[in-house]
Amino acid sequence: MKVSFKVNGKSETVEVSSDTPLLWVLRDTLGYTGTKFGCGKALCGACTVHLNGRAVRSCQTQIGSIAGSDVTTIEGLGGNHKVQRAWEALDVPQCGYCQPGQMMSASALLSTNKNPSDEDIDAFMSGNLCRCGTYPRIRAAIKAAAKMS
Amino acid sequence: MEKIVKNEARRDFLKVSGSAAGGLALAFYMPTARMAQAADGGSPNAWVKIAADNTVTIMVARSEMGQDVYTSMPMLVAEELEVDINAVQVEFAPPAEVYINSLLGGQLTGGSTAVRDGWEKLRKAGASARMMLVAAAADNWGVDASKCSAANGMVKGPGGKKATYGSVAAKASTMEVPKEVPLKPASQFKVVGKTKQKRLDTAMKVRGTAGFGIDTVVPGMKYAAVAMPPMMGGSLISYDDARAKKMPGVHSVVQYSRGVAVVANDYWTAKKAVATLDPQWDAGPNADLDMTSLWSKMEDASNGAGAVFRESGNADQGLAQADKMITAEYRLPFQSHAPLEPQNTTAHVTADKAVIITPTQFQQLVPHVVAGATGLKPEQVEVQTTFLGGGFGRRVEVDYCIDAAEISQAAGVPVKMVWSREDDMTHDSYRPAGIYKLTAGVDANGKLQALKFKSTSPSISSRLFPSIVKDGVDPFAVEGIDNFPYLADAGMNFSYVMHDTGVQVGYWRGVSHNLNAVALECFIDELAKNAGADPIQYRIDMLDMGSTKHAWSGLSAGVPVGARMKTVLEEVKKKSRFGKKMPAGKGQGVAVMEGYNTVIAIVAEVTVDSTMDVTVDKVTAVVDGGTLIHPDQALAQIQGSINFGQGAGMISEITVKNGTVQQDNFDGYRAVRINETPKVMDVHFVKSDGAPGGLGEPATAVIVPALANAIHAASGKRVRTFPALPENVAAG
Numbered sequence: 048m049k050v051s052f053k054v055n056g057k058s059e060t061v062e063v064s065s066d067t068p069l070l071w072v073l074r075d076t077l078g079y080t081g082t083k084f085g086c087g088k089a090l091c092g093a094c095t096v097h098l099n100g101r102a103v104r105s106c107q108t109q110i111g112s113i114a115g116s117d118v119t120t121i122e123g124l125g126g127n128h129k130v131q132r133a134w135e136a137l138d139v140p141q142c143g144y145c146q147p148g149q150m151m152s153a154s155a156l157l158s159t160n161k162n163p164s165d166e167d168i169d170a171f172m173s174g175n176l177c178r179c180g181t182y183p184r185i186r187a188a189i190k191a192a193a194k195m196s
Numbered sequence: 197m198e199k200i201v202k203n204e205a206r207r208d209f210l211k212v213s214g215s216a217a218g219g220l221a222l223a224f225y226m227p228t229a230r231m232a233q234a235a236d237g238g239s240p241n242a243w244v245k246i247a248a249d250n251t252v253t254i255m256v257a258r259s260e261m262g263q264d265v266y267t268s269m270p271m272l273v274a275e276e277l278e279v280d281i282n283a284v285q286v287e288f289a290p291p292a293e294v295y296i297n298s299l300l301g302g303q304l305t306g307g308s309t310a311v312r313d314g315w316e317k318l319r320k321a322g323a324s325a326r327m328m329l330v331a332a333a334a335d336n337w338g339v340d341a342s343k344c345s346a347a348n349g350m351v352k353g354p355g356g357k358k359a360t361y362g363s364v365a366a367k368a369s370t371m372e373v374p375k376e377v378p379l380k381p382a383s384q385f386k387v388v389g390k391t392k393q394k395r396l397d398t399a400m401k402v403r404g405t406a407g408f409g410i411d412t413v414v415p416g417m418k419y420a421a422v423a424m425p426p427m428m429g430g431s432l433i434s435y436d437d438a439r440a441k442k443m444p445g446v447h448s449v450v451q452y453s454r455g456v457a458v459v460a461n462d463y464w465t466a467k468k469a470v471a472t473l474d475p476q477w478d479a480g481p482n483a484d485l486d487m488t489s490l491w492s493k494m495e496d497a498s499n500g501a502g503a504v505f506r507e508s509g510n511a512d513q514g515l516a517q518a519d520k521m522i523t524a525e526y527r528l529p530f531q532s533h534a535p536l537e538p539q540n541t542t543a544h545v546t547a548d549k550a551v552i553i554t555p556t557q558f559q560q561l562v563p564h565v566v567a568g569a570t571g572l573k574p575e576q577v578e579v580q581t582t583f584l585g586g587g588f589g590r591r592v593e594v595d596y597c598i599d600a601a602e603i604s605q606a607a608g609v610p611v612k613m614v615w616s617r618e619d620d621m622t623h624d625s626y627r628p629a630g631i632y633k634l635t636a637g638v639d640a641n642g643k644l645q646a647l648k649f650k651s652t653s654p655s656i657s658s659r660l661f662p663s664i665v666k667d668g669v670d671p672f673a674v675e676g677i678d679n680f681p682y683l684a685d686a687g688m689n690f691s692y693v694m695h696d697t698g699v700q701v702g703y704w705r706g707v708s709h710n711l712n713a714v715a716l717e718c719f720i721d722e723l724a725k726n727a728g729a730d731p732i733q734y735r736i737d738m739l740d741m742g743s744t745k746h747a748w749s750g751l752s753a754g755v756p757v758g759a760r761m762k763t764v765l766e767e768v769k770k771k772s773r774f775g776k777k778m779p780a781g782k783g784q785g786v787a788v789m790e791g792y793n794t795v796i797a798i799v800a801e802v803t804v805d806s807t808m809d810v811t812v813d814k815v816t817a818v819v820d821g822g823t824l825i826h827p828d829q830a831l832a833q834i835q836g837s838i839n840f841g842q843g844a845g846m847i848s849e850i851t852v853k854n855g856t857v858q859q860d861n862f863d864g865y866r867a868v869r870i871n872e873t874p875k876v877m878d879v880h881f882v883k884s885d886g887a888p889g890g891l892g893e894p895a896t897a898v899i900v901p902a903l904a905n906a907i908h909a910a911s912g913k914r915v916r917t918f919p920a921l922p923e924n925v926a927a928g
Contacts, residue, residue, distance in 0.1 A: 063462070063464075064464075064465075064468075066468075067462075067464045068464065071462060071463055071464040074463075075419065075462040075463055075464070076462065078413070079404075080404070080410075080411040080413075081403070081404020081405065082404070083408075083410070083536070083537070083585070084410065084538065084614070085536045085537070085538070085617065086617040086861055086862055087616055087617055087618075087861075088617070088861055088862075088863070090617075090861055090862040090863055091536060091617075091862050093536055120404070121403065121404035122403070122404055122405075124403075126402075126403050131402045131403070134398075134402045135394075135398050135399060135402050138394055138395045138398050138828060138829070138832070139398075139402075140262075140395070140397070140398055140401040140402065141262030141263070141264070141832060141833075141836055142260075142261050142262030142535070142536070142537075142583070142584060142585050142586045142587075143262070143397065143401030143406050143583065143585070144408060144535075144536045144537045144585030144586060145536050145585075146401055146402065147404045150402070165875060168870065169870060169871035170871070172870045172871075173869045173870055173871040174869075175869075175870070176536060176862060176867055176869060177536075177839075177870075178534060178535055178536050178586045178588070178840070178867060179262040179586060179836045179840070180835060180836035180837065180838065180839025180840050180868070180873075181832070181835075181836060182839055182868075182870045182873045183835050183839075183873070183877050184832070184835070185870060186870065
């Protein structure tokens with residue numbers, strides 16, 4: 048089927064089967080490879096993107112269900128987003144594979160909670176796995192980003 | 197139509213790898229087409245390329261899997277090359293003899309060796325290149341090189357003469373390679389040890405532009421999804437490709453050694469088509485394998501004789517004469533590496549060439565195994581290493597590179613093969629499980645007099661590097677105990693029972709430190725408790741301060757660590773306020789270890805509730821890692837290792853039923869999440885000008901006994917079976 052939607056503000060139309068996860072449309076069809084595949088079951092958060100401003104797992108989001116929606120990927124954060132600046136200032140990434148998903152979750156958290164507590168961070172970020180164990184810096188970077196304009 | 201698979205013996209890549217690698221410490225020469233580039237104009241040596249426009253490129257010959265080689269190794273080159281580290285380009289090196297890791301004998305990333313191997317080698321490479329650039333400029337000016345100097349990418353000569361590196365690079369590459377290459381003293385370091393140095397790969401990792409293996413795209417590329425036997429040692433009997441072949445977007449269905457693959461225009465189509473293949477499997481030799489029988493057989497094996505790898509005095513006599521004998525047995529489970537980037541490789545195999553683009557820790561082996569699988573010659577195989585989305589030892593294995601090459605060859609197109617998480621987790625080479633039996637003889641004061649240690653566990657190296665296994669001892673199975681740091685004057689007898697379980701095992705971050713040192717440091721805590729002693733002081737009092745070099749300590753320094761252990765133990769006692777009064781249900785535990793020439797003491801603080809559920813509240817670590825190249829990332833490695841080790845010690849476990857791994861994703865195989873990590877992680881480094889220690893692995897092991905000992909302090913329960921899930925704590 049043909050589906051039209053926006054990725055990072057740009058209109059896209061793809062022709063794929065309607066059950067194709069948004070993840071694979073982004074990666075394979077449109078070339079937005081910043082969004083990562085980790086588990087395919089919404090267990091790791093590596094594929095997190097924003098759908099109409101809310102964080103979703105793109106591996107569980109069928110393309111047929113999002114016609115007309117706005118999708119933001121890590122490429123669309125722009126590079127100067129406060130979460131990216133905080134991540135860079137604290138050198139959060141190690142292998143870096145989970146970090147696009149971590150930053151998409153963190154930016155979604157900060158969009159609704161300007162000053163998240165440790166408990167807020169735990170609750171919102173526990174769906175994003177990091178096998179390298181960058182958690183102390185993720186926590187610190189979210190707090191640092193919260194203080195940025 | 198249904199395809200019946202001919203019952204051919206699966207080509208054994210292990211055999212290939214065994215003969216190709218020939219074992220650690222046996223470097224082998226492998227010419228590649230790209231090696232010639234090392235002598236091109238503008239390349240004073242294989243580590244540095246300088247373009248006419250002054251672009252400086254530093255080659256990194258280890259795989260970047262999070263541990264910071266992308267920055268820390270160029271820092272070593274830049275220190276002596278006298279260039280701005282933040283302006284250099286970094287390239288991953290192809291396989292070539294010059295890039296062999298002298299601590300491992302292969303171009304291999306592992307064993308926390310990258311910086312230790314590079315410490316002198318890379319500074320000398322930078323210095324040698326600088327000297328050749330200076331010599332070239334001096335020759336142009338007709339002055340003596342000793343009258344010239346280099347700084348910030350520029351050669352300066354008498355009378356204000358200046359030449360950029362780029363302007364003399366081509367000539368420099370023809371100058372004589374200096375024989376004597378003096379290095380600057382630590383007091384003059386400008387790059388090494390710089391606390392504010394940022395990682396060179398952060399910007400792209402923060403923007404999503406870092407190229408991992410799975411992000412590879414080559415012209416004409418198709419995508420492959422696979423079906424592999426779920427049972428260990430199983431094989432394909434038949435499959436039905438009728439439905440798959442009718443699906444739009446499917447290019448082909450191909451059988452390969454390990455299973456069957458669908459090659460399609462995109463991954464989702466390939467994956468959906470694989471689900472229609474209805475593969476039938478021969479369960480193979482492990483069809484009845486389950487954990488009950490596995491542990492039972494391992495227990496039987498542990499009652500037999502082991503190979504003695506360290507002995508002094510007469511342990512039996514010492515035990516017989518002791519005032520008291522104390523025994524304990526610990527069991528440690530299988531673990532999956534589970535790097536977040538599932539295994540994948542992009543392969544393009546044609547009649548006379550193969551290009552393999554892959555996230556690998558062992559690029560040197562890839563041409564050999566791909567040649568073996570495709571019929572090409574190793575020199576016809578080009579390997580490009582990408583960023584690795586985690587490694588942890590999984591990508592020392594080259595199985596997935598072979599698979600992708602076979603699939604590309606059969607399909608006749610460039611193919612990116614991507615495993616599902618389920619493929620990855622159920623086709624790992626797992627951290628060995630093991631049984632650890634310890635018997636101590638103590639005197640009336642509880643002081644250790646004699647110790648017997650016996651481990652029973654599968655050997656990893658018997659499969660991967662058989663030539664290093666000698667007299668029944670795999671050196672990678674005795675780490676963390678061969679360097680036993682304490683005194684037991686009456687006698688010690690340490691033995692290893694090599695026991696194959698049918699589960700394929702592999703090098704997992706920290707390798708057998710994560711087994712032996714866990715058992716040992718838990719046991720030492722039991723001895724301290726018996727003695728009624730402070731567990732830190734108990735350890736300090738029995739440290740061997742003498743000079744002992746242990747035969748098997750291949751990756752450890754093999755030098756005395758007693759004084760370094762005393763320092764970290766005393767420091768961690770202060771920093772953690774060890775022994776402070778804790779409320780009911782809370783406790784502190786300590787552990788110490790030397791591994792990879794790094795000495796670490798950790799104090800963990802936990803809360804154990806009435807259901808024996810454990811919360812990790814705080815971790816304090818004191819680390820003597822020698823000279824730190826990139827201090828902030830040394831810290832990052834310790835932080836990450838503590839989280840990684842916590843998972844293995846507390847919640848993660850792989851089990852087997854009917855020869856099939858029971859955990860296939862992050863629901864069954866739990867990995868530590870942010871809400872489970874300690875809110876306070878306090879890491880300190882001992883100031884040291886010693887040789888750098890390895891930092892990527894040791895803390896993964898030390899955290900586990902520190903947690904177990906804290907659980908005992910909080911609950912009175914000894915964790916003897918890991919992970920420390922509530923049922924295993926309750927049983928203690």
